[in-house]
Amino acid sequence: MERIPILRIGSLLLITIQLDMHDKLALQLQDDVTHRISDYGSTGVLIDISSLEIVDSFIGRTLANIAAMSRVLGAETVVVGMQPAVAITLVELGMSLPGVRTALTVEAGMDLLLTAVNEAGNESEDERSQA
Amino acid sequence: MERIPILRIGSLLLITIQLDMHDKLALQLQDDVTHRISDYGSTGVLIDISSLEIVDSFIGRTLANIAAMSRVLGAETVVVGMQPAVAITLVELGMSLPGVRTALTVEAGMDLLLTAVNEAGNESEDERSQA
Numbered sequence: 001m002e003r004i005p006i007l008r009i010g011s012l013l014l015i016t017i018q019l020d021m022h023d024k025l026a027l028q029l030q031d032d033v034t035h036r037i038s039d040y041g042s043t044g045v046l047i048d049i050s051s052l053e054i055v056d057s058f059i060g061r062t063l064a065n066i067a068a069m070s071r072v073l074g075a076e077t078v079v080v081g082m083q084p085a086v087a088i089t090l091v092e093l094g095m096s097l098p099g100v101r102t103a104l105t106v107e108a109g110m111d112l113l114l115t116a117v118n119e120a121g122n123e124s125e126d127e128r129s130q131a
Numbered sequence: 132m133e134r135i136p137i138l139r140i141g142s143l144l145l146i147t148i149q150l151d152m153h154d155k156l157a158l159q160l161q162d163d164v165t166h167r168i169s170d171y172g173s174t175g176v177l178i179d180i181s182s183l184e185i186v187d188s189f190i191g192r193t194l195a196n197i198a199a200m201s202r203v204l205g206a207e208t209v210v211v212g213m214q215p216a217v218a219i220t221l222v223e224l225g226m227s228l229p230g231v232r233t234a235l236t237v238e239a240g241m242d243l244l245l246t247a248v249n250e251a252g253n254e255s256e257d258e259r260s261q262a
Binding site for chain 1: 134135136138139140141145147149150179181182212236237238241
């Protein structure tokens with residue numbers, strides 16, 4: 001069966017989307033990502049879309065869904081490698097990818113995730129010290 | 132045009148193969164990998180094949196070619212995520228992937244590459260100190 005592989009790198013998960021995303025594949029990916037986060041206790045999800053030349057509303061919604069599901073499981077999501085043409089189309093379609101952070105490269109995305117994780121850690125420490 | 136994305140993580144390049152590899156795609160990948168190594172001065176190439184259920188002699192030869200080309204450019208190659216069935220088929224086909232190191236997961240592959248790079252560094256230092 002077709003399946004998008006999820007690579008584990010330290011506390012992060014890395015997903016490279018290359019195939020055209022259809023309904024079944026998107027549901028499978030959501031299922032796989034949530035299970036990996038819960039299995040490995042991952043704190044960040046990096047989704048590389050550099051090989052996608054078209055991001056339609058379905059893929060946009062899938063990305064937003066994965067980000068929202070990851071957040072409730074305690075992991076931040078960053079989408080990396082968006083092509084300029086994709087950014088233009090997304091804005092023209094009126095889609096702003098709510099709740100999804102973006103970065104230009106995988107490395108920048110990793111930095112962003114590690115900073116976000118540290119901030120989240122500090123915040124919960126602050127809450128604890130205030131309690 | 133269809134193209135397999137190459138992600139840069141520090142001094143390593145990460146390639147996730149998901150599509151069926153045909154002639155043109157394989158040549159494009161060899162071309163892309165060699166250019167990236169020379170552009171970024173990468174010291175290691177990680178190729179994830181966890182989503183491949185079949186590795187035929189063509190893909191095997193492509194992997195071996197990429198490893199050989201990377202080596203002359205100064206980068207080690209590790210193939211990660213091979214499915215058990217693929218390993219069985221490769222051996223039954225009489226293919227041993229000469230010159231290609233393998234590891235079970237991306238993390239193990241990264242460790243292997245970083246060790247290999249350090250060893251290579253020490254060797255050249257030894258050569259220098261002997262000279």
